[in-house]
Amino acid sequence: MQRVSTLFLKIALFFIGVPILALCVFLVPELGKLAAELLPEFALVKYLVFAVFYASAIPFYIALYQAFKLxxxxxxxxxxxxxxxxxLKNIKRCAIAISILHVLVLPLFYLFAEKDDAPGVIFVGLVVPFASMVIAVFAAVLQKLLKEAIDIKSENDLTV
Structure with missing residues (x-):
């Protein structure tokens, strides 16, 4: 039963990674073009969008690989x-990196909200950093619990 559940989770990891790859290939260039059209006074905004999304994909896939190893x-x-x-420590670090990268882009969401007069855009920009921080905190709690369990196990092994 244990191998079936881990196999299911490994398949789930694959199905989590594929859509993000598709987003990076198909949607990020379109977002860059849209950003350049909406904010023509900022010439490098297109490349900023590329840099943030592609840079955040790197820790995302590292975290997926670490979950697979786990x-x-x-x-x-x-x-x-x-x-x-x-x-778990690597997953936590990757989640924090993703959150930091997307927090750095929040001023861009503010500019979009000002341009379109839609304050809800800022909340949309907060979704990814918030979700990443939730994952980072959860991984940190699991890391601490696992470390304490290992310490207790090693103490019990020494007393026997």
Whole structure:
């Protein structure tokens, strides 16, 4: 049963990664063009959009890979090892990096909101940083719990 559930999660990781790749290939160039059209006074806004979205895709895929490794550790009965703690630590760092990158772009969302007179655009811009920070906090809590469990396990191994 354990291998079936981890297999399901590995497949889910694949299906999470494919749409983001499609967004990077098809939607980001269109967003860059739209940004350049809406804000013609900022000549480099198109490249800023490219840089932020493509730069945030890198830690996203690193985090997906770390999650895949964590599932492999579970399959190999190495879930309570320092390797799993390091994978969670890397996931946390990647989520923080994504959040920081998207927070840096919030002034761009403000300019779009001013241009279109739509204040809801700013809240849309807050979705990705907020979700990333939730993932980072969750990974940090899991990392701490796992580290404490490993410490308790090693203490019990020493007393026996």
């Amino acid at each position: 599932l492999q550790y579970i399959d190999q009965s190495k879930a309570f090892t320092d390797l799993a703690v390091m994978a």
